[in-house]
Amino acid sequence: MLTVHHLNNSRSQRVLWLLEELNAPYEIVRYERDPKTMLAPPELKAIHPLGKSPVVTADGETIAETGAIVEFILERYGRGRLTPPAGTPERRRLTYWLHYAEGSAMPPLLMKLVFGRLPTGAPALMRPLVNSIAKRAQSSFIDPQLAAHFNYWEGELAKAEWFAGPEFSAADIMMSFPAEAAADRAAARVGRPKLAAFLKRIHNRPAYRRALERGGPYAYAGAGDE
Numbered sequence: 317m318l319t320v321h322h323l324n325n326s327r328s329q330r331v332l333w334l335l336e337e338l339n340a341p342y343e344i345v346r347y348e349r350d351p352k353t354m355l356a357p358p359e360l361k362a363i364h365p366l367g368k369s370p371v372v373t374a375d376g377e378t379i380a381e382t383g384a385i386v387e388f389i390l391e392r393y394g395r396g397r398l399t400p401p402a403g404t405p406e407r408r409r410l411t412y413w414l415h416y417a418e419g420s421a422m423p424p425l426l427m428k429l430v431f432g433r434l435p436t437g438a439p440a441l442m443r444p445l446v447n448s449i450a451k452r453a454q455s456s457f458i459d460p461q462l463a464a465h466f467n468y469w470e471g472e473l474a475k476a477e478w479f480a481g482p483e484f485s486a487a488d489i490m491m492s493f494p495a496e497a498a499a500d501r502a503a504a505r506v507g508r509p510k511l512a513a514f515l516k517r518i519h520n521r522p523a524y525r526r527a528l529e530r531g532g533p534y535a536y537a538g539a540g541d542e
Contacts, residue, residue: 317341317342317343317374318335318340318341318342318343318372318373318374318389318392319342319343319344319345319372319373319374320332320335320342320343320344320345320370320372321345321347321360321363321369321370321371321372321373322344322345322346322347322369322370322531323347323348323349323356323360323369323370324346324347324348324349324531324532324533324534325349325533325534325535325536326349326356326369326370327369327370327382327493328369328370328371328382328531329493329527329528329531329534329536330370330382330386330489330490330492330493331370331372331382331385331386331389332344332527332530332531333489333492333523333524333527334386334389334390334398334486334489335389335393335527336523336524336526336527336530337397337398337489337521337523338389338393338394338397338398340389340392340393344530344531346531346532347359347360347369356368356369363378364378364380366380368380370382370385371385372385372388372389374388374392381418382417382418382490382493383414383415383417383418383490386414386486386489386490387414390486398484398485398486398489399485399486400480400481400483400485405481406480406481406483406485407480409479409480409481409487410480410485410486410487413479413480413487413490413491414486414487414490416491417490417491417493417494420465421465421491421494422493422494422497424458424461424462424465425462425494425497425498425501425502427453427458428454428458428459428462428501428502429501431450431453431454431458432450432454432501434446434447434449434450435447435450459502462498462502462504465498466498466502466504466508466511467508469491469495469504469508469510469511470508470510470511473510473511473513473514474510477514477517478514479491484521488514488518492518493536495511495514495515496515496536497536499511499515499536500535500536519537519538
């Protein structure tokens with residue numbers, strides 16, 4: 317049996333969704349973030365040294381990193397589903413988005429989150445200065461980077477309904493978290509109707525809804541929907 321070590325409001329929601337799309341058997345061990353620091357609890361380090369989520373365990377093996385987990389699940393349960401045929405442009409696009417989602421899309425979104433929280437953690441006397449630096453970093457570097465990524469997504473979704481091509485695939489599951497985080501943290505869907513429509517489509521999928529029922533409250537569920 318595959319076990320998903322699931323942290324609330326995290327990338328592991330995608331893993332639950334993928335498993336539901338494939339109707340694969342799995343069980344969940346839930347972990348809750350520290351309400352003050354929003355960090356994962358130390359118990360996750362007993363599963364993987366970095367103490368991050370998602371992590372899955374199966375047959376004595378531990379797999380971390382969402383992209384690697386997605387590939388593992390597709391290999392074990394997919395039977396060709398959610399994966400375009402090998403050697404096609406769509407298959408190459410799937411591989412690209414599996415890597416892009418974490419390698420390129422998430423770093424500026426994480427920077428947006430960190431710099432947005434910097435002033436609140438600074439000493440009172442330093443707060444105005446820290447706030448000024450944080451705002452300048454966001455306006456001069458982070459926000460332009462995010463806009464470039466969001467516009468790129470919009471352009472790609474204008475070519476086809478889904479990220480890897482005309483058919484829904486694991487690429488869309490992988491890209492769901494960056495898209496939802498972008499809608500929540502940076503109003504990414506404003507002025508980008510293709511991205512807004514993508515978010516609506518994924519949130520309306522029955523397997524997505526089932527994953528929410530299994531995983532519990534998820535702050536990004538419905539992010540960007542009207």
